[in-house]
Amino acid sequence: MNTQKPFVYVPAGLGHLDSENNKGQISHDEKRQFARVRDPLMSRILAFRGISATHLRQTNNRGLPPELLLLIFEHVYADSMLNGEWIACSSQSRVQFPFAPAAVCKAWRDVLASVPRFWTRIIVNLDTTKLSDIDTYLHLSQKLAFEIAVARDQRIVSHSRTNNDDEGAQAAAVMARIVPHLHRCRSLCFQLLRSSSLPALRYLNVRAPLLERLKLQCGIDDGEHPLVGSEVPEQWGFDAPALRHLFLNGRNFRDACALRWVERLPSLEDLCVSRYSGGKHPTGELHLHDVLLVVDRLHRWFGILQKLTLQDISFDGILTQHDGYDIQIEAVSLQFISLSTVRAIFMSKIGPAPRLVHIKNELSSSVYQVRLTQADTLVLEGPFSRMAEAINIWDGDCLSIKNCPTFNDCTIRDIHRSWNPNELTSPSWSRLEIENCTEFSADALLALIDARDDAVQRAQDRDPTSQAPFNSLQVLQVHGGPPISPEDAEAFKEKLLTFGWHEAA
Numbered sequence: 001m002n003t004q005k006p007f008v009y010v011p012a013g014l015g016h017l018d019s020e021n022n023k024g025q026i027s028h029d030e031k032r033q034f035a036r037v038r039d040p041l042m043s044r045i046l047a048f049r050g051i052s053a054t055h056l057r058q059t060n061n062r063g064l065p066p067e068l069l070l071l072i073f074e075h076v077y078a079d080s081m082l083n084g085e086w087i088a089c090s091s092q093s094r095v096q097f098p099f100a101p102a103a104v105c106k107a108w109r110d111v112l113a114s115v116p117r118f119w120t121r122i123i124v125n126l127d128t129t130k131l132s133d134i135d136t137y138l139h140l141s142q143k144l145a146f147e148i149a150v151a152r153d154q155r156i157v158s159h160s161r162t163n164n165d166d167e168g169a170q171a172a173a174v175m176a177r178i179v180p181h182l183h184r185c186r187s188l189c190f191q192l193l194r195s196s197s198l199p200a201l202r203y204l205n206v207r208a209p210l211l212e213r214l215k216l217q218c219g220i221d222d223g224e225h226p227l228v229g230s231e232v233p234e235q236w237g238f239d240a241p242a243l244r245h246l247f248l249n250g251r252n253f254r255d256a257c258a259l260r261w262v263e264r265l266p267s268l269e270d271l272c273v274s275r276y277s278g279g280k281h282p283t284g285e286l287h288l289h290d291v292l293l294v295v296d297r298l299h300r301w302f303g304i305l306q307k308l309t310l311q312d313i314s315f316d317g318i319l320t321q322h323d324g325y326d327i328q329i330e331a332v333s334l335q336f337i338s339l340s341t342v343r344a345i346f347m348s349k350i351g352p353a354p355r356l357v358h359i360k361n362e363l364s365s366s367v368y369q370v371r372l373t374q375a376d377t378l379v380l381e382g383p384f385s386r387m388a389e390a391i392n393i394w395d396g397d398c399l400s401i402k403n404c405p406t407f408n409d410c411t412i413r414d415i416h417r418s419w420n421p422n423e424l425t426s427p428s429w430s431r432l433e434i435e436n437c438t439e440f441s442a443d444a445l446l447a448l449i450d451a452r453d454d455a456v457q458r459a460q461d462r463d464p465t466s467q468a469p470f471n472s473l474q475v476l477q478v479h480g481g482p483p484i485s486p487e488d489a490e491a492f493k494e495k496l497l498t499f500g501w502h503e504a505a
Contacts, residue, residue, distance in 0.1 A: 069111045073101065077118055086121045086147065096123055116142040126170045126192075127153040134177050145210050147187030150174055168197035168226065175199045182208045189215040195275060200225040201252040202259065207239040214240065215247040221277040224251060236261075244269045250276020250313055254286040262294050266302045271295070271309070278314030285316035288344060292325040299326050308354075311335040324350035331356040339365050359384075360402075378429075380404065388414035391427070398431040407437045409444040416451035430471040436480040438504050442488040449473050449495050480504040 080087055080097050098118045102109045112118050119140040123129075138146070150171065171192060178188070185208060190198055195218045236259055243265050248256060253273045256262045262271070271294075276286050291310065298305045306329055318341050325348050332354040334342050342359060353375040359367065360381040367380065367390045378394055380387065381402040388411055391399060401407045419427065434440075452473050459470050475498040478484075484501050492499045 064107070066107075066111050069108060070115070073098070073112060073115070073118065076101070077115075099123065113140055116140060116144050120144050120146040122146060122148040124148065124150045124174055125153050126150065126167065126174070131173055131177065134174060138177070138181050143184065145184050145186045146181075147189075147213070148178060148185065149187075149189040149191070151189075151191045152193060167193060171197045171199065179204075179206060182206050182211070184210055186210050187213040189213065189217075191215065191217050193219045194222045195220070195249050195251055196223050196225055198225065198249060198252065201238070201248070201255050201261070202236060204238045205236055207237070209239070210242060211240040212242050213245040214243060215245075216249055216252050217247055217272075218249050218275050221250065221275045240265070242267055246270065247272040247274070247309075249274055250286050254284055254290065257286075257290045257294060258284060263297050263301070265298070267304060268298060268302070269304055269306045271298075271305060271307070272311065273309070273313065274311035276313045276315070278316055286313070287317040287319075288315045288341060289317070289319070289321045292320065292327065292345070292348060295327050295329070296325040299328060305329050307331040307333070309333040309335070310337055310341075313337050313341075315341060318344045320344065320348040324348055326350055327354065328352055329354050331358070333358040333360070335360040336362060339367060342367075387411050388418065391415055392418050395428050397429055398433065399429045400433040400435070401437055402435040404437050405439050407434070408439040409441055412440055412444040412448050416448045416455075419451065419455045428471050430473060431475040431477075432473060433475075433477045434479070434481060436504070438480070438482045441482060442484045442492070442501075445476070446488065446491055446495075449476075449492075453495075474498065476500070478502065 076097050098112045102112050119137055122134070122137045122141070124134060152167070171190065178185070182188070182204075183206070188208075188211065192198055198216045198218055201216065238261060244267050246262070246265065246268055247270075250273055253262075254276075262268070273291060278286075291308075295305065295308055308327070308329060308331075310333070312335065314337075318338075327345075327349050328351045332345075334345070335358075339361075346353065355375060356377040356379070357375040358379040358381065360379075361367075361384065362382055365382075365384060366386045367384045375394070376396045377398040377400065378391075378396050379400040379402065380390075381404065383404060383406045384390075385406060387404075387406065392415060432445075449472075456470055456472050474496060476492060476496050477498070478501040481501060481503060483503055489499075489501060492501070
């Protein structure tokens with residue numbers, strides 16, 4: 001499994017916003033950093049003012065009045081926002097606002113530093129960001145609500161010959177600076193290499209009334225945080241009533257269950273539990289029952305939870321301890337967990353299944369024993385075996401196949417060969433979406449459409465009054481598929497209401 005995590009880039013030197021050593025002067029490094037700034041909106045504004053980027057790089061930036069700089073930065077800031085929220089951007093980008101323009105020269109830094117809202121998104125790179133820089137960012141945001149993300153620079157990690165033994169100490173030092181400001185934090189995200197480096201949830205004993213997103217995630221599960229003991233704290237009060245999105249590694253989620261904390265989150269919409277290697281631990285175990293019980297209670301008590309994601313987890317126990325769990329939520333995503341765990345989840349549920357079920361695996365696992373009834377959308381991602389049997393006992397509306405080398409002509413034939421209009425278990429899906437699959441042919445899909453039309457017609461001829469759901473295929477969307485001829489494309493258009501086919505690069 002690929003557990004590499006994205007990195008972030010923060011230009012060095014921002015801890016010296018008030019330095020007197022570079023008044024208005026542009027160093028060679030600063031010029032190089034500025035040359036990387038390619039914001040289209042900034043270029044348009046400069047062009048409108050009759051100023052070229054080349055001219056800026058060749059002249060002293062003190063020639064630009066602060067009012068013009070502020071106008072430019074206001075436009076760039078506005079272009080980075082949507083409905084009052086920072087727009088998600090690639091953590092690998094070298095043009096993060098405001099860090100990239102602040103690295104150009106002192107004049108630019110001074111203008112940026114005068115506007116607190118410019119500094120309400122803080123990006124911390126454990127490999128390059130100085131602790132003094134973090135203090136500076138928090139100071140510049142003044143009393144405004146802010147969000148902060150802490151990650152590693154994957155370029156440095158991948159080329160390092162060390163074991164990154166200082167990751168935990170660095171993360172702890174960063175967290176110590178964040179905690180006094182958590183009362184105004186809206187989003188706190190840690191994405192590190194090891195579980196032992198993540199902040200321990202049981203040591204967050206503060207009030208965070210504005211916190212909406214908390215992510216404590218890692219690439220590998222290597223054990224506990226050094227401060228975690230076997231005893232549950234007697235007094236613990238991490239208060240986050242506005243929390244909507246919670247992403248925890250398995251050990252922190254286990255602690256959250258022991259502390260009965262997750263069940264006290266009335267606004268929770270999105271819950272993700274990831275990275276747990278299983279095995280017996282003196283500090284406790286994580287069972288599938290723990291997760292399903294939390295989901296059940298959140299749904300029954302608050303009715304807000306919309307999505308559950310389980311990723312790369314080897315539970316210490318998957319046997320449920322109750323007759324059934326109410327998991328009637330919108331979406332469930334099960335990634336890199338055993339198919340026996342998937343079966344246990346759906347066997348233990350009561351009531352309708354989630355509207356969307358996403359199962360992802362990196363091994364060729366057999367998914368046919370998972371009876372996914374009543375889910376409107378089924379997403380299968382990965383090299384599954386015996387796919388046809390699983391698909392043909394599912395009665396939803398939209399089938400989505402992603403990154404699946406085992407979805408080939410043979411699988412397609414196996415799907416429609418077993419269709420029987422005399423049985424109520426015949427499929428009812430009318431949408432087929434295929435993404436990044438190239439091992440099938442257009443001819444096989446055309447044969448599937450014809451077989452479906454024929455089965456529907458025979459079912460209607462047999463019993464015109466039957467209410468059994470059995471539909472023709474009406475929508476086909478292929479993204480990253482095999483080559484298709486113009487003749488086949490026209491044949492699809494004649495048979496379908498909606499058709500799209502984009503070949504793989």
